Amino acid sequence: MAMRYRTVRVDGLDVFYREAGDPSAPTLVLLHGFPTSSIAYQELIGELSDEFHLIAPDYPGFGHSSAPAADDFGYTFDRLADVVDRTLDALGLRRYALYVHDYGAPIGFRLAERHPERITGIVTQNGNAYEEGLTPFWDPFRKLWADPHADPSALRAFFTREATHWQYTHGVPDAALVNPDKELFDQALLDRPGNDAVQLALFLDYAANVALYPRWQQYLRTHRPPVLAVWGRNDEIFGPAGARAFAGDVPDARIHLLDAGHFPLETRLTQIAALTRDFLHSLSD
Template sequence: MTIRYRTTVVDGLDVFYREAGDPSAPTLVLLHGFPTSSVAYHELITELADEFHLIAPDYPGFGHSSAPAADEFTYTFDRLTDVVDALLDSLGLRSYALYVHDYGAPVGFRLALRHPERIAGIVTQNGNAYEEGLTPFWEPFKKVWADPSADVAPLLGLLTPEATRWQYAHGVSDLSLVNPDKAALDQARLDRPGNHEIQLALFRDYGTNPGLYPLWQEYLREHRPPLLAVWGRNDEIFGPDGARAFARDLPDARIHLLDAGHFPLETRGRQIAGLVRDFLRTLSDRP
């Protein structure tokens, strides 16, 4: 199945996105996490494009999209959402399911709050919306959120090659399944001049997301979107209790805790593709 690699201008920025499948088919918008880009979804897009329309953008500062300096663009999750929202509008998308991972969750749930009528369903792959999902990994972040003058050295450590490889490798029982090219590509982009400042700005702004969890949960209770959680149960960043918590607001949520870490697509891609395909088919059956 052909994947097309496109770039369009949104708010003066070049925004790159991958697109595949028949545009008249049900659409799945795939929102990537840190420190990667839409490349994280390349194999999943290939698996699903025979039946669905798929759009996977790169946020500003990531992948092939523009990366203006941190003093030239306001790197917040609100602004990332503005850009993705404008992109989807420019593509004429008025109904779509979301696939969210890591940073994709705060972008995706902001989209859902803005346009609840557009969201046909949600797939969350270690995309958190509950306090229960925040592991001890977040303690250094919380210090910076509480005091912007706090030492950011522990956060800078997350921009190193070792930290990037760790995100892919931790919680994985068979490391031979992890493609090292993904971490190498992510690191090359992190190492671009000025990118550390971009990532630090988003690290600081991530503190706005837990405060929005009650609003995201209210959205779930009120609008009851079908939800599939495909979650690496060994993730030390967003723990499995974050997946289980969705059932509190959506008793019909489909929750699958997989033997994987933070990037379950890397080791459980075929399994996840099958679960997502079955889930999306149920959306087309809804009245």
């Protein structure tokens, strides 16, 4: 079905979202990561919209949503989750599965913990909830979290075109399969004046997510939502141990480690779409 590009007003912000599929069909909410936006899900939405209702919002500071200055908006993962939560309320969504990637995981697990009765299942694509998934990539972040007065300027290297290209292509067996248009779009938004302060605020706040891992694991053990992990096993940001760890709390979790990097949809779209379709069918069995 045709994609719709919409905006809803939430908390004084314009929140952009992509929507496709029949609203009466089972809903899948897709939550994007850094440094991208709902554009990451454009093709997957197209693959699944024949049977499912898809909603993919952009967070404040990302994509086509409002991007207030860091001094004017408290950029924390709690705040982003609040906006997404109210967006889904404004759209009248009361029952849905989640598809989370990267930053989408801490936002999605906050929603799941708040509203366990709404969650039909969780698809995690390199969306971490365990210390086991944190690779040495995070060492400079951990140093900063341990000393809030430290100079964060070194982390600005993650906002460069080279870093964005690395995220898309590292660990990919054939980089020629990666469409460069998305990384170009992502970089254009990263380069907006003042966006570096927005992203540094979220880098600093990521420590709050790690502190919440035990609570999210308790949510998984208590509520046992069906879980599908479709994980790029060559990811050096969130390693494959983070995918395997879900089975410790949800023993029947479906774990698929794919020959891909941090953005497995870029090279494994058909496989992931099929796995996601089968998983969503199982939720209604």
